[in-house]
Amino acid sequence: MPSSAPARCPSSSSRPPGNRPVAEQPPVPAWHTLPADEIAAVLGTGPHGLASREAAERLTRSGPNVIDPVPPPPWYATLLHQFTSPVIYILLVAALVTLALEEWIDAGVIAAVLALNATIGFTQERRAERSVRALMGLVAPRARVIRDGHERDIDSRDLVPGDLVLLESGMRVPADIRLIAVNGLVVDQALLTGESEGVAKSADPSPDPATPIAERSCMAYSGTVVVRGRGRGYVVATGMQTELGAIAGSMRAQELPATPLQERMERFARAIGILVAAGALASFVLGVIVGESPSQMFLVAVALAVAVVPEGLPVAFTIALALGVRRMARRNAIIRKLPAVETLGSTTVIGSDKTGTLTENRMTVREAWTAAGTRPVPPPGSGPAPDISELERLLFVTGVMTNEADAFLTDDGYETSGDPTEAALLLAAIAVGLEPADLRAAPVLADIPFESERQYSASCRTWEGRTAWFVKGAPERIAERSTRMLTADGEAPVDRAAILAAAHDLASRGYRVLAMAWRPLEGPPDLDDHPRDLVFLGLQAMMDPPRPGVREAIRGCQQAGMRVIMITGDHAITASAIAAELSIAPPGAPVLPGPEIDSLDDEALRARLREIAVIARAAPEHKLRTVRALRADGHVVAVTGDGVNDAPALRAADIGIAMGRSGTDVAREAADMVLADDNFVTIYAAVEEGRVTFENVRKVTFFLVSTGAALLIAILASVALQWPVPMVAAQFLWLNLVTNGLQDVALAFEPGEKDVLRYPPRRRSEGIISPLLWERTVVAGIVMCIGTLALFRWELDQGASLEAARTVALTTMVLFQNFHLGNVRVERQSAFARSPLGNPFLFYAAAAALGLHIASLYLPPTQYVLRVEPLPLEAWLRMIPVAASVIVVVELHKLLVRLRGGTPLYRVVVRRP
Incomplete structure (x- = not known):
């Protein structure tokens, strides 16, 4: 037995070697171009296969016949991934600043937000990874080979280049194989090439090295499935050296693109960062100009940063995406990474x-053509069997008689096994009222399997008291072997032109067409001669149905x-x-x-x-x-x-x-x-869920940013007017994390708007907040700022303490948030178009947030942390109508925008050239 080392498969110019040592070999011509004897010489093998000792040595050099698995990311990598969001970066900076200023309460609250966000994201991604791993199971655990001159059944992991492998119907091809002998071998290559039909194989080499994989008839590739027939061939590549391995390596080399949501998040975080820096710097400079001390203005700048950064946004984002994942999972879509929900x-x-x-992915006979005309073929079980003529009956009987597939009835309908084309013929016979099992009880006298050179198969049987050949195959081949054709009036000379015209018409409509013929015999068949002088019966046209x-x-x-x-x-x-x-x-x-x-x-x-x-x-x-x-x-x-x-x-x-x-x-x-x-x-369905998820992310962002805008304008205005800052840092955090923290999470549960699929997809360049919503953010922010500062100034002018005035300002903003929820829920229509109970979670979250805030005014611990005090009834009577004004102003803005056909108002004022 020759012992030369196996050559490396050259069918691709570059192959990833994986993690196993593989000896480099001099290049050889493409395997599909070499004749069988030269293949054996190059691989150092022969018709008796490899010796066991030689195979063991080659296994050491080439490694096991497996695709190198990509292990799931370690838990710590998944955890660290939760801290890569741009908004998280801003929160980390805010936490460090508050720690440096020894604002322990503020720093602790921000740390809690980061921990909650990481926990939710980590749990969801690990769960999705486990779901996907559970689906993975494409393996070829065993292989039949010739070793030491004897047939053996081995673990496919132990295959090596040069092994002589035997293939038969139903097997998954365990490696890339150069076929040297076939008998009616047909291989389903859909997983590799995308073709829905099985491909007939031969042992003849292809002369062109550039022949596409789908057309290399002498090759059987790892992962494909033998539909019918038998074959044998030499293993030319295993593991990562196979075509399957090459594609796996190419896939792993691809750089993962950022999702649109990640791109939008990055742009949004950059904008927030610039806004925070600009606002903090402006407040500092403005305060110093009007005579405040630099140390005092530094604390104000920090307070402004805490106010503007939406601390609750990462948690709300993650929850909104996780809810989208859950909704998609209920609709049979498993999301592996949270940002993909929105993509x-x-x-x-x-x-x-x-x-x-x-x-x-299964062939179905759709039409049957005979000399009497064309008839549609219904799916089996779709209704009563149609009445058919004797001519049509013979057509469907022939499709059953020369057939190796099986069909059986289950609770879910008919299941099939074997070649999809032949299975389709069985189902067509069932659909017209025939029973394949009864027909196949006819004794078989001879069988001629399908081969690509013949382009037909045949079976000689004794049926209904007479012996006959039943033949099916390519229309042109069956037509040329026929001398007569069966018509409604009996036999007539064959009209090959009409047959080929009908076949061409069906093929031009995307059908795969098979012709049927038979030949009744007067005596026993001549088994040394293939059937000829056939009686043409008709055509069956099939297609993989939508x-x-x-x-x-x-x-x-x-x-x-x-x-x-x-x-x-x-x-x-x-x-x-x-x-x-x-x-x-x-x-x-x-x-x-x-x-x-x-x-x-x-x-x-x-x-x-x-x-x-x-x-x-x-x-x-x-x-x-x-x-x-x-x-x-x-x-x-x-x-x-x-x-x-x-x-x-x-x-x-x-x-x-x-x-x-x-x-x-x-x-x-x-x-x-x-x-x-x-x-x-x-x-x-997942597209709809993705759009609903993004709309909810957008609503959450709009809600939080409009509140932040109000606080930013209020702080800058108070500094410019030389007023005290209307709130302290702890109160800003209370607003961002508690009183609106419950609502922004509840907004993630908001049902989608009915017209979510009537609008075109968002442009990649469009941000999380659209230009229209940025305009509305400014409008709402100004209204909330004016209302809050007006009541704050009122309290101070009436002789209230600074702590009491700040309590009024904080509570006014809490009420503004609750009323503003109605504006946020619907972007285009009126807030009154939706029932307050349309999202019960949001309704109860708003009530709970208000209840928490009211309780905080009376509980000593929260009074101490937030620097607040109880408010009299007359203060509430002033705050409620002021806070309700935000609905009136935003409703007016929505009306004007609708009158302008959805165009933001700033585009009416500022005309683009």
């Missing part, structure tokens, strides 16, 4: 895999301003037909073939993607380039996929969406979201 709501383009996501509800979900996405692009490994005709049926593109719309992408530069590709909605024959690199081109064109891109071929694009997209049931571990590892039901309809 779907910002998505402008969804690039969807076809097989298994838009379609059911999932229920997908068409409606796609239309909903389009109405919500999102484009849906189908990216598939299928042929252009099939892809175009499915796209038209699903309303992704009109019939006859242009299709972008994957190989054409190779000839386009980045700018040309972006231009083409603006015009098309279907990409066919897409390889992994085409999908990745598509994602990058769309993102470079300003889109927020979501990409779905289930195969290892989808992993690089899933990782490069703004949000990668993997399949939980049919998907591979590699795809789930790359994704931000996993669909537990593999259904595109779930994406549409």
